Amino acid sequence: MLLDLFFIGLVITLYPLPIMAFVLVLSAPRGVWKGFAFLLAWFACLVAVIAVVILLTGGEPPPPRSPPSDAAHAAKLAIGIGLVLYGEHRRRRRRKVPTSPAPSRSDTSGGGSLTSRMDQVTVWSAAGLALLLQPWGMVGAGAATVVEADLSRSGSYLALLAFCILATSSLLAMELYMVCAPDRAGLALTNLRAWLSGHKDPAVVVTCLVLGVWLAGRSLYELTR
Structure with missing residues (x-):
């Protein structure tokens, strides 16, 4: 369970x-507060999912090869296959999209319009954005893994807390950087946004394929051993 939770997080x-x-939320006016709302909603989603799973299992892992245990592994297998298919898609x-030419003036204005729309985001809508952008398939894989948690051991609580913190760590690091060094953070986030604009699709493909293969392989092993 620990290794799976670490990798998923x-x-x-x-x-x-x-x-x-x-990054866009932090770059907006009052971005620190909006980013804080985004963070709270993001973290609350992870905690809520884990709490629901614990309520259903009672904090006791199902016996190996039992129907609940096999159902959890089957769910992880389905999520893994889905991530592989999505990444391949x-x-x-x-590959079918031709290489884009150099950004034109219209492209620049489009980016500016997106930024202006993000400037109008409120604290509440920033929190709602966190709910919409949560990678629910990956979170679902984490929930299926939490089924194995044994809350009679104190280490399980630490593992679940570590999973939530790890899954939030990149956003938390950007928020803290923005609070402690806003000028340097603004420049760094601008550069990060520019890099992600050109490498977003490869990064999505790699993360989905790697996690999908991992989940499918681990689940098949557990179901067939």
């Missing part, structure tokens, strides 16, 4: 789509 925190949105679609 690491992929969630590196997933580029929420990071791109969070994004990869094929990217």
